[in-house]
Amino acid sequence: xxxxxxxxxxxxxxxxxxxxxxxxxxxxxxxxxxxxxxxxxxxxxxxxxxxxxxxxxxxxxxxxxxxxxxxxxxxxxxxxxxxxxxxxxxxxxxxxxxxxxxxx
Amino acid sequence: xxxxxxxxxxxxxxxxxxxxxxxxxxxxxxxxxxxxxxxxxxxxxxxxxxxxxxxxxxxxxxxxxxxxxxxxxxxxxxxxxxxxxxxxxxxxxxxxxxxxxxxxxxxxxxxxxxxxxxxxxxxxxxxxxxxxxxxxxxxxxxxxxxxxxxxxxxxxxxxxxxxxxxxxxxxxxxxxxxxxxxxxxxxxxxxxxxxxxxxxxxxxxxxxxxxxxxxxxxxxxxxxxxxxxxxxxxxxxxxxxxxxxxxxxxxxxxxxxxxxxxxxxxxxxxxxxxxxxxxxxxxxxxxxxxxxxxxxxxxxxxxxxxxxxxxxxxxxxxxxxxxxxxxxxxxxxxxxxxxxxxxxxxxxxxxxxxxxxxxxxxxxxxxxxxxxxxxxxxxxxxxxxxxxxxxxxxxxxxxxxxxxxxxxxxxxxxxxxxxxxxxxxxxxxxxxxxxxxxxxxxxxxxxxxxxxxxx
Numbered sequence: 235x236x237x238x239x240x241x242x243x244x245x246x247x248x249x250x251x252x253x254x255x256x257x258x259x260x261x262x263x264x265x266x267x268x269x270x271x272x273x274x275x276x277x278x279x280x281x282x283x284x285x286x287x288x289x290x291x292x293x294x295x296x297x298x299x300x301x302x303x304x305x306x307x308x309x310x311x312x313x314x315x316x317x318x319x320x321x322x323x324x325x326x327x328x329x330x331x332x333x334x335x336x337x338x
Numbered sequence: 339x340x341x342x343x344x345x346x347x348x349x350x351x352x353x354x355x356x357x358x359x360x361x362x363x364x365x366x367x368x369x370x371x372x373x374x375x376x377x378x379x380x381x382x383x384x385x386x387x388x389x390x391x392x393x394x395x396x397x398x399x400x401x402x403x404x405x406x407x408x409x410x411x412x413x414x415x416x417x418x419x420x421x422x423x424x425x426x427x428x429x430x431x432x433x434x435x436x437x438x439x440x441x442x443x444x445x446x447x448x449x450x451x452x453x454x455x456x457x458x459x460x461x462x463x464x465x466x467x468x469x470x471x472x473x474x475x476x477x478x479x480x481x482x483x484x485x486x487x488x489x490x491x492x493x494x495x496x497x498x499x500x501x502x503x504x505x506x507x508x509x510x511x512x513x514x515x516x517x518x519x520x521x522x523x524x525x526x527x528x529x530x531x532x533x534x535x536x537x538x539x540x541x542x543x544x545x546x547x548x549x550x551x552x553x554x555x556x557x558x559x560x561x562x563x564x565x566x567x568x569x570x571x572x573x574x575x576x577x578x579x580x581x582x583x584x585x586x587x588x589x590x591x592x593x594x595x596x597x598x599x600x601x602x603x604x605x606x607x608x609x610x611x612x613x614x615x616x617x618x619x620x621x622x623x624x625x626x627x628x629x630x631x632x633x634x635x636x637x638x639x640x641x642x643x644x645x646x647x648x649x650x651x652x653x654x655x656x657x658x659x660x661x662x663x664x665x666x667x668x669x670x671x672x673x674x675x676x677x678x679x680x681x682x683x684x685x686x687x688x689x690x691x692x693x694x695x696x697x698x699x700x701x702x703x704x705x706x707x708x709x710x711x712x713x714x715x716x717x718x719x720x721x722x723x724x725x726x727x728x729x730x731x732x733x734x735x736x737x738x739x740x741x742x743x744x745x746x747x748x749x750x751x752x753x754x755x756x757x758x759x760x761x762x763x764x765x766x767x768x769x770x771x772x773x774x775x776x777x778x779x780x781x782x783x784x785x786x787x788x789x790x791x792x793x
C-alpha cells in the first residue's frame with residue numbers, strides 16, 4: 235500500500251519548475267481533465283487561446299487550479315491579494331510562473 | 339449526593355447481582371478485575387469518602403478500576419482526558435472544586451495512586467453517595483468544557499440484566515471518560531457481563547485479534563471506527579450478537595456491510611443530540627428512521643420529534659435540562675438539534691450538521707451526504723471530504739479515500755474510477771475537485787472522523 239502510494243507522490247513540497255515545464259504540466263492536466271469528460275480531442279492550447287473559449291467553464295477552471303495545486307504544491311490564485319483574471323493561455327502560464335517557488 | 343450507609347455506586351450495583359466470586363468483570367490483555375477484587379477496591383475508595391476527586395488515566399482499564407473503587411464513595415468524580423495540558427487540568431479542577439486527583443501517570447504533581455491509598459476502615463461502614471459525574475468535552479477549539487451529570491442521567495439508559503447477559507462480552511472501544519464510554523461501561527458492568535478493554539497503543543488489527551480471541555459479543559462504536567474494524571482480517575471471527583453505531587451518521591453502506599458480515603447480530607444505530615441531552619435508537623437496520631416518528635403525538639424512546647425547515651427538533655423526556663446559552667428551545671420544550679434531516683419515501687434521513695455545509699460557487703453542499711455516496715463505492719473503505727479554498731468558487735471539495743485492503747488497486751486507476759463514480763452520482767458542485775488515495779484517515783479521540791479546522 236505505502237509502496238503504491240509512493241509511486242504517486244502528492245506534492246507536500248512545491249516543485250521547482252521552469253516556465254516551459256509549467257506550461258507542459260498545465261497542458262497535460264488540462265488534457266487529462268478534458269478526456270475525463272468528453273470523447274473528442276482536447277483543443278490545442280496556444281499562447282493566444284482564450285481560456286473561456288476552450289469549452290471549459292469557470293467550475294472546470296477552478297478544478298484545474300485545485301488539481302494543479304495538488305501536483306505543483308501551490309495555487310497562485312490564493313497567493314495574490316488582488317484578484318487576477320488571466321484571459322489567454324499565455325497569461326495563465328505566466329501567472330503560474332510568476333508565483334512559482336524559486337530556487338533558493 | 340446525600341450520604342447513606344452501605345455500598346452503593348457501580349460496585350454496589352454489581353454486588354447486588356450476586357455473581358460468582360471468580361467472575362471476570364473487566365479484562366485487559368494483561369490484567370483482570372474479578373468480583374473478588376471489588377472488596378479491596380471498595381476499601382481503597384472508602385479513604386476518599388465524600389470527597390470530590392478528579393481522575394486522569396492513560397490506561398482505560400485503570401480508569402474503570404478507579405471508577406469501581408470510587409463511584410458511590412465520593413461526592414463527585416471528574417473524568418479528565420489524559421492528553422489535556424497540565425494547566426488546563428488544574429483550571430478545570432479548581433473551577434469544579436475538585437480536592438484530589440487520582441492517576442496512573444507519573445508526570446503529575448500532588449496526585450494520588452489508587453493502589454497507594456492507605457487502607458481505610460471497614461469498607462461496608464463507609465457512607466454511600468450519589469456520586470455526580472463530571473465529564474470534560476473536547477471542544478475542537480478553545481478550552482474543554484466540563485459537563486456535570488447526575489448519576490441518574492448516566493445510568494438512565496442501562497437496561498436490566500436479562501437471561502444470558504452474564505455471558506456477554508462487551509468491547510470498550512470508546513474512551514470510558516466520555517459519555518459514549520460511560521454508557522458501554524454501565525451497560526456491561528450492571529448486567530453482569532465482562533468488559534473487554536484494549537490497551538492504549540494497540541493497533542486496530544491487534545485489537546480485533548484480541549477481541550476475537552476473547553469471544554467479544556457486543557461492540558458499540560462510531561461508523562468511522564466500524565469501517566476500520568471491518569478492515570482487520572480477524573473481524574470475520576468476531577462472534578457478534580449486538581452491533582451498535584453512534585456518534586456519527588450511520589449510512590446504508592456501513593449498515594449493509596455489517597449485516598452481510600454478521601448476519602446473526604442485531605444492529606442498532608443510536609441518534610443522540612448533545613443539545614437535547616438525549617436521543618433514540620433505530621433497530622430496523624436501515625439508515626435514518628421512519629418518517630412517522632416525526633408526526634405530532636409520536637413518542638420515541640420517551641422523546642418527541644419534529645422537523646422544522648429541514649432541521650430536527652427534539653423534546654426530551656422528563657424534566658427540562660438546564661438551559662445553556664447556545665440552546666434554542668420553543669415554548670413546548672422542543673430543542674433545536676442543529677442536525678439536518680430530509681424525508682424520502684417515508685424515511686427520515688440525516689444529512690449532517692447545519693455547520694458542515696460548504697458553499698461551492700453558491701451551491702450548498704452537505705459534506706456528510708457526499709461522504710455517504712462515496713462510501714457506497716465497493717473499493718472504498720473510508721473516506722472524508724475536506725474544504726479546499728478556491729479563488730473562483732470560494733470552496734471546492736477534496737476527497738480522501740482509504741481503499742479496501744482486500745482488493746488490489748492501481749492508485750491512478752482507482753482515482754479515475756472514483757472520479758467517474760462521483761460524476762455519475764453527484765451534482766457538479768458536490769463532485770470532489772481533487773481525490774487523494776491515502777493510507778489512513780485520522781479519527782478523533784471520540785472515534786469520529788476528524789473535521790476540526792477542515793471545514
